Amino acid sequence: MELITLPQLVEAEQFELARIFSTPVVRKYLHIIGMGIVKNIAEGSPADGESPEMYIRKELHEKGKLAVVYTLLSIEAPPQSKE
Numbered sequence: 001m002e003l004i005t006l007p008q009l010v011e012a013e014q015f016e017l018a019r020i021f022s023t024p025v026v027r028k029y030l031h032i033i034g035m036g037i038v039k040n041i042a043e044g045s046p047a048d049g050e051s052p053e054m055y056i057r058k059e060l061h062e063k064g065k066l067a068v069v070y071t072l073l074s075i076e077a078p079p080q081s082k083e
Contacts, residue, residue: 030072041059
């Protein structure tokens with residue numbers, strides 16, 4: 001018995017999501033978000049009184065967010081069918 005049943009996308013829904021994530025405005029928005037994350041990582045340093053462990057945790061969180069943005073940017077629209 002499954003404790004949690006995950007919903008599934010049908011093929012048409014998968015194509016629609018790929019089309020949406022491939023639009024120029026969405027890709028631009030994801031790039032803006034990604035650059036903000038990169039800036040936070042590059043300029044980051046522990047705050048006064050912040051433990052090194054807490055700083056590392058925050059940095060790993062930012063890197064995780066960047067990985068999600070990168071994954072979303074890797075989505076490509078399926079080729080147009082010639083119907």
